[in-house]
Amino acid sequence: MQKTLTIEASKIVSALVILISLLTFFLIPNTIMKYGYMPDDDAMRHVAKVISHKDWNQILVLRSDIKLDPSLGWHKFLGFIYNFTDVDAKGLLCFCVISLFFLFCVTPIPVIRRPEAWLLALIVMGIMPTTEFYLFDRILRGRPYIVTMAVILAMGFLWPKLNDKKSYLKTAGIMVALIAVSTYLHSSWYLFAIPIACFFIARQWRAGIALSVSAIIGISIGAIFTCHPFIFLTQTLRHLFLALGTHKTQAELVTEFRAGAASTLAIGAIFLMLIWRRTRGSQNLKISRDPIFMMTVLCMALGCLTRRIWFDLGRPAFCVWMTLEFQEYLESIMERDSLKRILLVVVLAVTLMTLVATDPENRWSANHPLMALSPEKTELALWIPEDGGIVYSDSMEIFYQTFYKFPKAKWRYIFGFEAGLMPPEDLAILRNIQSSNRAVASFEPWVRKMRPADRLILPDTSNNVQFIHNLEWLNTLRGVWIGRLPRKK
Secondary structure, eight states, rough: OOHHHHHHHHHHHHHHHHHHHHHHHHHHHHHHHHHTTOOOSHHHHHHHHHHOOOGGGTTOOOOTTOOOOOOHHHHHHHHHHHHHOOOOHHHHHHHHEEEEEEEHHHGGGGSSSSSHHHHHHHHHHHTTTTTTHHHHHHTTTTOOOOHHHHHHHHHHGGGGGGOOOTTTHHHHHHHHHHHHHHHHHHHGGGGHHHHHHHHHTOOOHHHHHHHHHHHHHHHHHHHHHOOHHHHHHHHHHHHHHHSSSSSSSSSGSSSGGGGOOHHHHHHHHHHHHHHHHHHHHHOSSSGGOOOHHHHHHHHHHTTTTTTHHIIIHHHHHHHHHHHHHHHHHHHHHTTTTTTTTHHHHHHHHHHHHHHHSSOOOGGTTTTOOOOOOOOOOGGGGGGGGOOOOOOOOHHHHHHHHHHHOOTTOOOEEEESGGGGSHHHHHHHHHHHHHHHTSSGGGGGGHHHOOOOOOOEEEETTTTTTGGTTTOOOOSSSSSSSEEOOOOOO
């Protein structure tokens, strides 16, 4: 009888811990969105693409070998949500931010014994300064790479079951499904080569082989769901080369693709965890055999080549490793049915909410991009691009904001979300603009190509944009200049 009561108490306590955790993960992004926060990059163009009901060649001036939407699966999924709910652009953007944040945070809950350990790991990430090591800005971007980050979390917690004869087939099947979903929604299937390599580095041969086979099957299934598997796989690799292989300097890359420096705070946190692990006599897997620890270290090193590897693979692995260490400690000091668990999870939930969902120095409320072409005066309507025109610009922000504001507009953009997708001639012009620090003369090849329907739209940071010859200019009062061919009097 006593044993039965203990089991029931344990279930009740665990259910309350899970409920409080889930509520916290739901409240954080909803609170942040109420500040007016909206991501200012790719989430905007994903939403606009869905609302536009257009192919990319109707939106961008593309190079001739781009045959397939690079984010086909994600756009089909968002299209279903958009058509099913009939939300507007802001509502769809909110859905992306809230649902993907929740997905990342909730992924470990079904597969760990102590959810409070996961909350504690997130708090460690939350106290890192935003300038060097902030996970939460990354997972509030509303972009499909967060799906892959969640799959890395699941892989980190589930992989030991691949060594269990009773559960390895079920676990391998789960990994196949997760990798297939990630491949279809995010497209960057090649990233799974890094975590799989870490299993072999850690000499986890059985798990490494099982994950390799699961990845091959999962990637194949995800590619088949696009209905163009060969084009999808080859174009994805070509896109990777175009994104990373057409620049001369780091400044020409988007911020997340640039080389990074190993985080001193992360290194310090790892050393402190190792010392604490040793002093308490941890029974967890030895470091040299732990593929998740190896992934943390390897991704930190590879982040010095391109910081996105650390952002999207290394930090989730680091979270998994910390969670397992915290879980072992919490289980050693607190019984599963202890009411102290409820008190602890409440304290952790409030702490996490305070660290992440508050708005010191307007960190969330200030992140609300002003639409470049939102008119303060009626004359701006005469300066927006005309039907059939092309927007020339060296700024991704101009594309994101204008496309989001005018998703159904009948003009195209010369530079969108990736420079490598541009026709080679225009890419060369863009690189010359970037390498010359936006010298006035570097814009002239685009000016010579312009027609009356076209516009040259530039941020005010461009040097003396109003002195670019043969155009008349309007300052939108939002830090943006619009140039067009002179109108006949």
